[in-house]
Amino acid sequence: xxxxxxxxxxxxxxxxxxxxxxxxxxxxxNDSIDLENAPLNGGFLAKTLILSIDPFLRGxxxxxxxxxxxxxxKIGEPLYSYGVARVLRSATPEVKVGQYITGNFISFSEYxxxxxxxxxxxxxxxxxxxxxxxxxxxxxxxxxxxAYSGWKEHADPKPNDVVFVTTGAxxxxxxxxxxxxxxxxxxxASAGSEDKVAFMKSIGADVAFNYKTTDTRExxxxxxxxxxxxxxxxxxxxxxxxxxxxxxxxxxxxxSISGYNTGGAAPIKNLSMAVGKCLHxxxxxxxxxxxxxxxxxxxxxxxxxxxxEIKFREEVTKGLDKAGDVxxxxxxxxNTGKAIVVVAEE
Amino acid sequence: xxxxxxxxxxxxxxxxxxxxxxxxxxxxxNDSIDLENAPLNGGFLAKTLILSIDPFLRGxxxxxxxxxxxxxxKIGEPLYSYGVARVLRSATPEVKVGQYITGNFISFSEYxxxxxxxxxxxxxxxxxxxxxxxxxxxxxxxxxxxAYSGWKEHADPKPNDVVFVTTGAxxxxxxxxxxxxxxxxxxxASAGSEDKVAFMKSIGADVAFNYKTTDTRExxxxxxxxxxxxxxxxxxxxxxxxxxxxxxxxxxxxxSISGYNTGGAAPIKNLSMAVGKCLHxxxxxxxxxxxxxxxxxxxxxxxxxxxxEIKFREEVTKGLDKAGDVxxxxxxxxNTGKAIVVVAEE
Numbered sequence: 001x002x003x004x005x006x007x008x009x010x011x012x013x014x015x016x017x018x019x020x021x022x023x024x025x026x027x028x029x030n031d032s033i034d035l036e037n038a039p040l041n042g043g044f045l046a047k048t049l050i051l052s053i054d055p056f057l058r059g060x061x062x063x064x065x066x067x068x069x070x071x072x073x074k075i076g077e078p079l080y081s082y083g084v085a086r087v088l089r090s091a092t093p094e095v096k097v098g099q100y101i102t103g104n105f106i107s108f109s110e111y112x113x114x115x116x117x118x119x120x121x122x123x124x125x126x127x128x129x130x131x132x133x134x135x136x137x138x139x140x141x142x143x144x145x146x147a148y149s150g151w152k153e154h155a156d157p158k159p160n161d162v163v164f165v166t167t168g169a170x171x172x173x174x175x176x177x178x179x180x181x182x183x184x185x186x187x188x189a190s191a192g193s194e195d196k197v198a199f200m201k202s203i204g205a206d207v208a209f210n211y212k213t214t215d216t217r218e219x220x221x222x223x224x225x226x227x228x229x230x231x232x233x234x235x236x237x238x239x240x241x242x243x244x245x246x247x248x249x250x251x252x253x254x255x256s257i258s259g260y261n262t263g264g265a266a267p268i269k270n271l272s273m274a275v276g277k278c279l280h281x282x283x284x285x286x287x288x289x290x291x292x293x294x295x296x297x298x299x300x301x302x303x304x305x306x307x308x309e310i311k312f313r314e315e316v317t318k319g320l321d322k323a324g325d326v327x328x329x330x331x332x333x334x335n336t337g338k339a340i341v342v343v344a345e346e
Numbered sequence: 347x348x349x350x351x352x353x354x355x356x357x358x359x360x361x362x363x364x365x366x367x368x369x370x371x372x373x374x375x376n377d378s379i380d381l382e383n384a385p386l387n388g389g390f391l392a393k394t395l396i397l398s399i400d401p402f403l404r405g406x407x408x409x410x411x412x413x414x415x416x417x418x419x420k421i422g423e424p425l426y427s428y429g430v431a432r433v434l435r436s437a438t439p440e441v442k443v444g445q446y447i448t449g450n451f452i453s454f455s456e457y458x459x460x461x462x463x464x465x466x467x468x469x470x471x472x473x474x475x476x477x478x479x480x481x482x483x484x485x486x487x488x489x490x491x492x493a494y495s496g497w498k499e500h501a502d503p504k505p506n507d508v509v510f511v512t513t514g515a516x517x518x519x520x521x522x523x524x525x526x527x528x529x530x531x532x533x534x535a536s537a538g539s540e541d542k543v544a545f546m547k548s549i550g551a552d553v554a555f556n557y558k559t560t561d562t563r564e565x566x567x568x569x570x571x572x573x574x575x576x577x578x579x580x581x582x583x584x585x586x587x588x589x590x591x592x593x594x595x596x597x598x599x600x601x602s603i604s605g606y607n608t609g610g611a612a613p614i615k616n617l618s619m620a621v622g623k624c625l626h627x628x629x630x631x632x633x634x635x636x637x638x639x640x641x642x643x644x645x646x647x648x649x650x651x652x653x654x655e656i657k658f659r660e661e662v663t664k665g666l667d668k669a670g671d672v673x674x675x676x677x678x679x680x681n682t683g684k685a686i687v688v689v690a691e692e
Contacts, residue, residue, distance in 0.1 A: 059622075069593075069622035234618045247415075248634070256618035267613035272580045272602035274629035276405075276415035281627040283620035288594070 003032040009108035009323045011073040015061055018261045018331055021324030033111050043115040044095045046085035048106055052137035053326045053339040057081060058260040069285060079108040082142045084125060084133050092116055100125040102136055108323055130306040138338035139312035140302050143171035146286040149293040151179045154252050154282040159184035161227035166237060169196035171338035176230045177205050178310050188223050192333045203311045220244035233258045235265035242270040251281045261331055313337030349378040355454035355669045357419040361407055364607045364677055367670030379457050389461040390441045392431035394452055398483035399672045399685040403427060404606040415631060425454040428488045430471060430479050438462055446471040448482055454669055476652040484684035485658035486648050489517035492632040494647060495639040497525045500598050500628040505530035507573035512583060515542035517684035522576045523551050524656050534569050538679045549657050566590035579604045581611035588616040597627045607677055659683030
């Protein structure tokens, strides 16, 4: 069989601010691949079906000298992220042809030869008939797992605790809201549009507001003090929460998007208050803690997603050529619902 | 019996920077008290023997509108702190004449009528014959209890963990150093004089340095990454520790003296790193957590203090008239060892 086109989204340059399509990322159709004969080198050939577009991708678009928990993207190579791929050929017994696999190495290309080094981070998708494959990168995937394991690990909720969730309409935040409501907490949630505010209310938030038109400090002062905070933004909002937190509050630090495209989040002026309030701040990464909560997650969450007991929103974009735009939208927060790019149907 | 002099150290004005003797605090000998007839109003008459001079006193020298975990001192009244007093007369069955009592309400005056409202925070000193009474405000008192309960609650030490302790020659820090060495950790400790460096080495610190002449960042870069941090200073040092901390590090926030006399500690720029490193920051107040560890503390620590297995230093100053100078010395860090004022011998 003749080689076929292998379109790719290439990481072209380190962005200064937002990642601009055509500049930071470039869609390229010049490559091709021989699907029958391309050497596997002990790995496997995967066809990319679904790509998850998450805020953390911005952290991988950095200069190599800047260290972080996750490797930086290499200039000139395709991006990669969480996603779902179908195995077309395999030279390793751990992966079988026809399987759907997921992990944080799915290439932003139509096809990819995956080396055996990805095997430790690979999961075979045990797809339920009543959930879409794409949901395994969203509510049943990394974002859902982040919310679940971070909450179980550190929230320690009591009935009537006051919980504040930022980016509450996103795939992590929206599950945190619902877990907090299940636990009998009062939930305050913020997001950046009226549509998102309506969604947060629909999934149970007691107080939902648009942080662009309502002052977060005023809401916290009125509705707080805060017992549990789920932080996706860092900077001034985190500083305000420290000020308006209750004694013994748990602050779960999951991201700081306020700084991702601006050279860093605003410095924190109030951290010395953590002493007198006995605050507990916990940074979390899903891949460090999920294993402790995986069994409970798989037993509880996918059935509730399928039955509608837990609600989620997805914003599906078709075509790898659009992935650069979706990456930018996620950084700007203009997407509504978990951002997913469908590269191929099957 | 005629009234006798009741000298007092009066809180005179809110300091801008350091608390200046004669200005912030004024020694006054104009008051007197009738020891036999002064009405007790359901409380008791105490003779102040020992006063503990601690960094946190600065936090009580603030404007009333600034909220904190501990009430502010009242202008025109004597200061109060941890200390030991002897009961001269009592109108409550909970306190008996002749008992030595301790608590965070001991007046900076020769004598004081204590109201029944202090009873919940009062402890009768169960003095060992082989420990001095003054040690019950130091290594066996609030500072020792702070170190012990904060460490037991949050340090989670493993052998060979790297521990960094600031103000390591103080009564809290020096016990933290020794608890960390007991747990098999490598200990880095800082303080502000060569004498204190020598003391920290003598109690087991593997790396001890004078932060005034050696750059903390360089030490942390060379000797880190840090697994457990005991913070007494906040600001830039805390920020540096976040930068040089290991994954999953525990940062115990016990004070931020870098900001007490300067209008606040420097803002923290690196807190967003807490996400990628999965850091855990815990603010502690001894009176919120000691009850969980009190039994173990009383069983373990006083015998080890008496036998010399755990070492401690005290700097004893005689005379209430000197207390204002000692308060200033503690804020400036020019004292060596736990600062104690002996007001009366018996």
